[in-house]
Amino acid sequence: MNTIKHFLQFQDLSREEFEYIFTRAKIIKSRFKNYQTYHPLLDRTLAMIFEKQSTRTRLSFEAGMHQLGGSAIYLNTRDTQLGRGEPVEDAAEVISRMVDIVMIRTFEQEVIERFAAHSRVPVINGLTNEYHPCQIMADIYTYIERYGSITGKTVAWVGDSNNMCNTWLQAAVVFDFNVHVSTPPGYEVEPERAGLYDTTHFESFADPMEACRGAHLVTTDVWTSMGFEAENEERKRDFQDWQVDTEMMQIAAPDSLFMHCLPAHRGEEVAAEVIDSAQSVVWEEAENRLHTQKALMEYLLLGALA
Numbered sequence: 636m637n638t639i640k641h642f643l644q645f646q647d648l649s650r651e652e653f654e655y656i657f658t659r660a661k662i663i664k665s666r667f668k669n670y671q672t673y674h675p676l677l678d679r680t681l682a683m684i685f686e687k688q689s690t691r692t693r694l695s696f697e698a699g700m701h702q703l704g705g706s707a708i709y710l711n712t713r714d715t716q717l718g719r720g721e722p723v724e725d726a727a728e729v730i731s732r733m734v735d736i737v738m739i740r741t742f743e744q745e746v747i748e749r750f751a752a753h754s755r756v757p758v759i760n761g762l763t764n765e766y767h768p769c770q771i772m773a774d775i776y777t778y779i780e781r782y783g784s785i786t787g788k789t790v791a792w793v794g795d796s797n798n799m800c801n802t803w804l805q806a807a808v809v810f811d812f813n814v815h816v817s818t819p820p821g822y823e824v825e826p827e828r829a830g831l832y833d834t835t836h837f838e839s840f841a842d843p844m845e846a847c848r849g850a851h852l853v854t855t856d857v858w859t860s861m862g863f864e865a866e867n868e869e870r871k872r873d874f875q876d877w878q879v880d881t882e883m884m885q886i887a888a889p890d891s892l893f894m895h896c897l898p899a900h901r902g903e904e905v906a907a908e909v910i911d912s913a914q915s916v917v918w919e920e921a922e923n924r925l926h927t928q929k930a931l932m933e934y935l936l937l938g939a940l941a
């Protein structure tokens with residue numbers, strides 16, 4: 636039986652485990668900022684498999700592994716046998732005999748689940764159609780860094796019920812906060828696809844303004860995610876009233892934050908004056924990908940340090 640610990644969706648880790656990882660992320664971030672060498676993963680290797688494009692995920696994992704003393708290998712579909720139909724199970728057997736940890740960005744969640752089932756080493760989800768757990772881990776760390784705790788707060792999600800939205804919904808159960816979701820008709824959350832068995836932390840709103848009323852954090856994402864490009868024009872029409880604008884931020888709580896995982900489209904899902912405002916913490920979110928993922932890799936490989 637495979638007892639390796641993976642991070643394939645947000646609820647794979649408990650609140651206690653995230654709290655441990657956040658404690659470590661704070662220490663690792665501070666050491667890094669002070670140019671202190673920290674090499675707990677000396678000689679360990681991370682394989683990064685990308686079936687979709689990336690800037691932040693590749694950089695943060697690759698730089699992060701180097702900073703922890705290890706090395707990272709970038710693989711993509713085009714240049715590997717994965718693109719020529721080698722079964723994902725066979726690839727998992729081989730890759731996991733050569734490296735210590737694997738990060739995968741792919742399409743269906745099922746692909747990463749199949750890889751993990753045949754992997755001898757921990758597997759991390761670097762984004763699938765269904766989930767983006769590393770991003771939400773960094774976002775929650777960013778909120779906690781600013782305000783101490785997210786428990787009991789309200790997060791407003793405006794836009795598509797995509798991988799980011801699904802992961803916020805899972806995180807709400809783990810950290811006990813509420814998510815107000817507003818999507819255009821036809822793009823509603825599918826609780827089963829979100830892996831959501833507890834829907835008590837989630838409420839739907841037809842009007843995005845109502846979703847934002849009193850929210851402590853307002854967040855959104857692109858209208859068209861990677862893999863759905865054929866729907867782009869239709870989505871641009873359907874989502875035009877779901878742009879996070881100044882009015883939405885004004886109806887939110889006075890000290891609310893704006894988050895976006897990036898890349899962003901100013902003038903589509905978010906107005907330029909919101910993403911470029913003082914309430915926006917998008918650069919902090921991106922930076923915290925590096926520190927939280929270093930803590931995650933340390934935890935998955937070395938366990939909780941005494």
Ligand code: CP
Nearest residue numbers: 689690691692896897
């Ligand atoms: N937010 C995020 O995952 O960005 P990339 O697609 O650039 O990795």
Ligand code: NVA
Nearest residue numbers: 797856860861896897
């Ligand atoms: N929802 C977006 C996130 C990109 C980081 C996508 O899947 O394309």
